[in-house]
Amino acid sequence: MYGLLTGVRIVEGASFIAGPYCSLLLSQLGAEIIRFDAIGGGPDYRRWPLGPGGNSLYWEGLNKGKKSIALNLGMPEGRELAIAIITAEGTDSGIFVTNYPESGLLSHDSLCTLRRDLVTARVLGHADGSSAVDYTVNCAVGLPYMTGPQGSERVPINHVLPAWDLLAGSTAAISVLAAIEYRRRTGLGQHIRIPLSDVAAATLGTLGQIAEVAISGTDRPKYGNNLFGAFGRDFGCADGKRVMIVAITSKQWRALIAALDLQSSISALEAEAGISLDADEGARFLHRDRINAIVEQAIARYTLATLSQRLTTSGVCFGVYRTVHEALTEDPSFVESNPIFADVQHPSGLKYPTPGFPASFSGEVRRDSSAAPILGRDTEEVLTTILRIPSAALASLHDRGVVRLADRLLSPS
Amino acid sequence: MYGLLTGVRIVEGASFIAGPYCSLLLSQLGAEIIRFDAIGGGPDYRRWPLGPGGNSLYWEGLNKGKKSIALNLGMPEGRELAIAIITAEGTDSGIFVTNYPESGLLSHDSLCTLRRDLVTARVLGHADGSSAVDYTVNCAVGLPYMTGPQGSERVPINHVLPAWDLLAGSTAAISVLAAIEYRRRTGLGQHIRIPLSDVAAATLGTLGQIAEVAISGTDRPKYGNNLFGAFGRDFGCADGKRVMIVAITSKQWRALIAALDLQSSISALEAEAGISLDADEGARFLHRDRINAIVEQAIARYTLATLSQRLTTSGVCFGVYRTVHEALTEDPSFVESNPIFADVQHPSGLKYPTPGFPASFSGEVRRDSSAAPILGRDTEEVLTTILRIPSAALASLHDRGVVRLADRLLSPS
CATH class of the missing domain: 3.40.50.10540 (Crotonobetainyl-coa:carnitine coa-transferase; domain 1)
Incomplete structure (x- = not known):
């Protein structure tokens, strides 16, 4: 090679x-x-x-x-x-x-x-x-x-x-x-x-997970498909397709807010809870249930095609859930046109x-x-x-x- | 270092x-x-x-x-x-x-x-x-x-x-x-x-999973905790502990049969289905429901301590399910005495x-x-x-x- x-x-x-x-x-x-x-x-x-x-x-x-x-x-x-x-x-x-x-x-x-x-x-x-x-x-x-x-x-x-x-x-x-x-x-x-x-x-150990448990004395529980410590989860589109959306950095978070027009509902949540979701990635995790509900509702309005375009334009970090067969047939960058x-x-x-x-x-x-x-x-x-x-x-x-x-x-x- | x-x-x-x-x-x-x-x-x-x-x-x-x-x-x-x-x-x-x-x-x-x-x-x-x-x-x-x-x-x-x-x-x-x-x-x-x-x-691709789907045209379904293509799954012990048991090679398979005294029930299954589970790892996967039931029943009789001893003596490939905290406190080889x-x-x-x-x-x-x-x-x-x-x-x-x-x-x- x-x-x-x-x-x-x-x-x-x-x-x-x-x-x-x-x-x-x-x-x-x-x-x-x-x-x-x-x-x-x-x-x-x-x-x-x-x-x-x-x-x-x-x-x-x-x-x-x-x-x-x-x-x-x-x-x-x-x-x-x-x-x-x-x-x-x-x-x-x-x-x-x-x-x-x-x-x-x-x-x-x-x-x-x-x-x-x-x-x-x-x-x-x-x-x-x-x-x-x-x-x-x-x-x-x-x-x-x-x-x-x-x-x-x-x-x-x-x-x-x-x-x-x-x-x-x-x-x-x-x-x-x-x-x-x-x-x-x-x-x-x-x-x-x-x-x-x-x-x-x-x-x-390198990921900090042994220190986490050794210091706290307790195990990290299951968080489902939520990304640990910041914002990220799977969401369903109007046409039944699913996406994984991630906002670890402030830039990713701001892109998401802009792509889905969430500024008012997120601002309301921030004011109510006295937090800055932009500055504090951990707050995005702690308040994930509220945020997930807001994002879920916004994403459910779009088909995958429309959503992808909006997310891509704003620079949101996201991925589409696919089976291997779907990846082979729907995503040319996976294998078909991949050098x-x-x-x-x-x-x-x-x-x-x-x-x-x-x-x-x-x-x-x-x-x-x-x-x-x-x-x-x-x-x-x-x-x-x-x-x-x-x-x-x-x-x-x-x-x-x-x-x-x-x-x-x-x-x- | x-x-x-x-x-x-x-x-x-x-x-x-x-x-x-x-x-x-x-x-x-x-x-x-x-x-x-x-x-x-x-x-x-x-x-x-x-x-x-x-x-x-x-x-x-x-x-x-x-x-x-x-x-x-x-x-x-x-x-x-x-x-x-x-x-x-x-x-x-x-x-x-x-x-x-x-x-x-x-x-x-x-x-x-x-x-x-x-x-x-x-x-x-x-x-x-x-x-x-x-x-x-x-x-x-x-x-x-x-x-x-x-x-x-x-x-x-x-x-x-x-x-x-x-x-x-x-x-x-x-x-x-x-x-x-x-x-x-x-x-x-x-x-x-x-x-x-x-x-x-x-x-x-290196694991054969793209070839598998490209050739068959179908996706590999979910197999729960079953290892794909040979024998392996999680099983519960009498005291509620769980183990993962694997038999990919014939040697591992024979060790498992010996450790749990399964010869007669496995032979009966082989005779009935006209297969050799010893020679054919794929048959162990295809007949996993029958085998799992046999192994499940055998393992449920033992506490983890007794089971571990039997499995280790026979050379069975197995692992114990643990949380990180359990691994830190129960398994010295994980961290405590690990150089x-x-x-x-x-x-x-x-x-x-x-x-x-x-x-x-x-x-x-x-x-x-x-x-x-x-x-x-x-x-x-x-x-x-x-x-x-x-x-x-x-x-x-x-x-x-x-x-x-x-x-x-x-x-x-």
Whole structure:
């Protein structure tokens, strides 16, 4: 996609989201990613959503643009090959992204006996090594008890976005880049451990939510769809469409008042309550029931088309609630005309809009996203170029089930 | 916190989450961050949650460990100082993280006339420059219509975690590190644009969710607290506590069967439906109502304490639903005994658990998180060391209201 990290080579032995997402991001910036999998695929190879033929669209999404090698990790020779690829020489290689167990053959310490300056980025559930996934971390940090309608405090509502997986993957990518920088300066490698549960705890702390509860001694209740601490909520239009309107800054607040002609009713509320809603964002939250009623009535008068025009003209910060299908068909900026997407054909045989890196670089031309690999597609290339294994030996490795060479499966001898 | 990025200097002119979070992460890895704000604070200086004295715990959380300078950006001299600091010479300086408008004095192009190799990382709402925040992006990409109880499809439920802000900030940090690497190799700077809406669209694409809808033509409905595509849901214990149980892999599934002695009822279901729940994670999802009923009944027999022991012994992947307060008081691994947290006293005068970077590095000793700065604390140091402004001139800048020197405000002359 971009060439900023050209020359960096990363070996990925990981499944699901966090590890694969880490190397996907680095791949999109120009790093070469060699992903190894068990022959037949790892535990994420059939993860939903699936295409009509049973291929995992999730796997294709997370592994696009990577090289794929297929090894039998149950055989000592297969494991030796994985180890050799991870620890192969090269200036900006020797980087391993994984969610494999910490001990054993693929432990950082044992790999370091072959390459001393190895950088291992290991995503894991809990810092103590115990098992956790995004959904079991999320429930433990309080968010499901803050999500959903007011008054339903003890009814947890799970999130549907695996935010902790994604943030752990991003944090891993940042850590890998910092470790490469450090290694260049000092010659030293790193074993980086990124526990999902620590990513979640640190994030809540950074947002002030741990301080809030530690100091007050009480939990933040559910506030429904109200934005916390300023003005923001969903509202229905005359045609049944819904919008999210936000006024955190004074400028956003004044734009809203102007767009909906609310000056007199808001002034009356301010006079009655002795507050300035313009100057004090917190007052907008404390008096949200009164404000919501005023805004609700104003918005219900307009269809979405008319409302959008008014809000846009005044510079109000708002968004339209859409399903994914509605976003795909009604909002060209989402995917259809969005330059980060390209129609790409994947191993499933399906061609669909495939995103690249979600940032643009003025000094680099964006290239379209690559397809996901067919499992084992690059086994032969990687073994011959990086490990310099001769062709005859390759055939034997394939025939003995140590590796899978994609082309031999397509046209078996 | 860590010293991996020692020598890197970043200037931050940004507010709210995405920009400040980007530089916070880089700061925690050793970069020096100089944040400039309007005298009296920017638009995020009073963002909730607040401490008892009215200080923003959110601001303290996002800006800890940074240097703070306070400038009057409404005065030409104030703007000139900001520009001079952003474009000051230095090998690993000349990096600007911002959410300021794209045009005008702080535009990348105008800054580049003073420092050609500048790296600007600009977070913005939409790629076209129009306004958006996390909450208005989230509603537009379909997630609120997928969140919450089954059957309530047209009732949107907002998320409470500003995931897009956080992911945009992480993406910006990755982009900045890649741009530093690239600049070292080529001498070239970059204007990096990271739109929140593109981060959201790309993420959904990477998870396969755009392909899913583009191919099927239909939206994914709400599945309540059920994990999509495999087994997972919340369940109540005999003592009213709730757990989230997940079985995505066969290993996790077998562990669950063993822990709850479900073999006979699950085998009966498999025989009746002609499926293998062990081999086929999708079948666990399709038959979730039957499975949920079996698991629900089994779990309702145990208190949380007994259940936890059984699940842990068998290696089941699970988490306990807790509020933040419950997590703080019942789970020592969350904060109390978690080495990523330290009790730090902040400008609010409050001392509370403050997180550092959520990854550990084997080659580096973790140092405790720093406090947030008092607004303008470092104005004098930055102006004298980086811009080499003499003391007499500084006093005049302060007296004319161009800058704020914190010590002069504490003990006015």
